[in-house]
Amino acid sequence: MVKVGIPRSLLYYQYYPMWRKFFEELGAETVVSPVTNEAILLSGSSRTASETCLPVKIFVGHVLYLANKCDCMFVPAVRSTGGKIYNCSKFLGLPDITRAVAPESPVILDLEIDLSRGQGNFLKAVYALGNHFTPDRKRIKAALEEARKANLVYRERMVSLKLTAVEAIGEESRNGNVEAEAPLSSCLTIAVLGHPYVLHDDHLNHRLLSRLRTMGVEILTAEMVEQEKLNAAMVRLVGKPHWTFESDIIGMGGYCLEKGVDGIISASVFGCGPDSMMVSVVRHRARELDVPFLSLSLDEHASEVGIVTRLEAFLDMIRRRKRICV
Numbered sequence: 001m002v003k004v005g006i007p008r009s010l011l012y013y014q015y016y017p018m019w020r021k022f023f024e025e026l027g028a029e030t031v032v033s034p035v036t037n038e039a040i041l042l043s044g045s046s047r048t049a050s051e052t053c054l055p056v057k058i059f060v061g062h063v064l065y066l067a068n069k070c071d072c073m074f075v076p077a078v079r080s081t082g083g084k085i086y087n088c089s090k091f092l093g094l095p096d097i098t099r100a101v102a103p104e105s106p107v108i109l110d111l112e113i114d115l116s117r118g119q120g121n122f123l124k125a126v127y128a129l130g131n132h133f134t135p136d137r138k139r140i141k142a143a144l145e146e147a148r149k150a151n152l153v154y155r156e157r158m159v160s161l162k163l164t165a166v167e168a169i170g171e172e173s174r175n176g177n178v179e180a181e182a183p184l185s186s187c188l189t190i191a192v193l194g195h196p197y198v199l200h201d202d203h204l205n206h207r208l209l210s211r212l213r214t215m216g217v218e219i220l221t222a223e224m225v226e227q228e229k230l231n232a233a234m235v236r237l238v239g240k241p242h243w244t245f246e247s248d249i250i251g252m253g254g255y256c257l258e259k260g261v262d263g264i265i266s267a268s269v270f271g272c273g274p275d276s277m278m279v280s281v282v283r284h285r286a287r288e289l290d291v292p293f294l295s296l297s298l299d300e301h302a303s304e305v306g307i308v309t310r311l312e313a314f315l316d317m318i319r320r321r322k323r324i325c326v
């Protein structure tokens with residue numbers, strides 16, 4: 001059975017159930033790298049320019065981990081997932097970056113996804129990808145359909161059960177019946193904004209989400225809210241979107257500010273151009289509405305103690321405002 005390597009990084013958190021279904025339907029097996037650790041981060045950093053953003057360095061580290069454990073590596077170039085909305089340039093060049101810095105990687109399956117160029121273009125790219133496993137176009141189309149269904153179930157589960165992406169993927173692999181980790185006492189509701197690959201990589205963010213839960217916070221992340229609501233809130237705040245992650249960050253921020261939360265935490269990575277623009281829109285709106293807003297900027301050198309101190313101070317301040325006993 002052909003083994004397809006899937007780095008546990010970047011778009012893994014959004015699309016893994018869909019990708020796995022697609023490859024399984026074509027008779028392949030997926031091999032996923034482990035959760036990020038220091039060795040993975042260091043190996044990725046050693047191959048990339050220092051100014052490269054942290055998630056891409058981590059991605060390269062995952063590719064290097066998988067290099068001798070699979071027959072091919074899935075590295076899609078996701079240009080646009082619809083309309084005239086485009087991804088950050090790092091995603092567009094990801095297969096080329098990977099080839100250049102990780103030459104020991106096995107064959108790279110570099111599906112280009114650009115839905116702004118229409119469904120026909122997308123199908124052509126999917127057939128080219130499926131052709132690595134079978135020349136049977138009907139089988140490839142059926143695999144695509146099954147993958148779409150798996151994606152819908154995955155997304156629906158995160159919304160209805162208020163699960164994070166990691167919990168939903170874990171729940172799926174254990175065949176259901178796992179609920180979201182409950183906070184110790186949920187007296188505060190905090191929206192956490194950021195790219196899924198920042199919020200769900202515990203090594204990158206120093207266990208931000210689980211730490212907040214143990215501090216008695218009910219967390220809300222973008223995957224727990226229906227996409228239509230995020231899109232509508234984003235349009236109300238900035239009008240026409242341009243970036244892929246605008247609904248996750250601006251839309252989620254706008255939605256939570258309208259709905260009412262006790263505070264907002266944004267987790268972004270140092271040097272990310274799109275984040276610097278998107279986060280400032282939400283921060284500005286939060287200030288207008290007098291909603292506490294904490295911005296965390298993460299890089300390889302971010303200190304865990306520093307993050308904990310800032311979280312504690314932020315939550316203490318909100319509790320005092322609400323006159324909740326600490």
Ligand code: SF4
Pocket residue numbers: 053054055056088089090091195269271272273274275
């Ligand atoms: S959006 Fe930002 S964090 Fe994500 S890949 Fe692009 S530069 Fe890196």
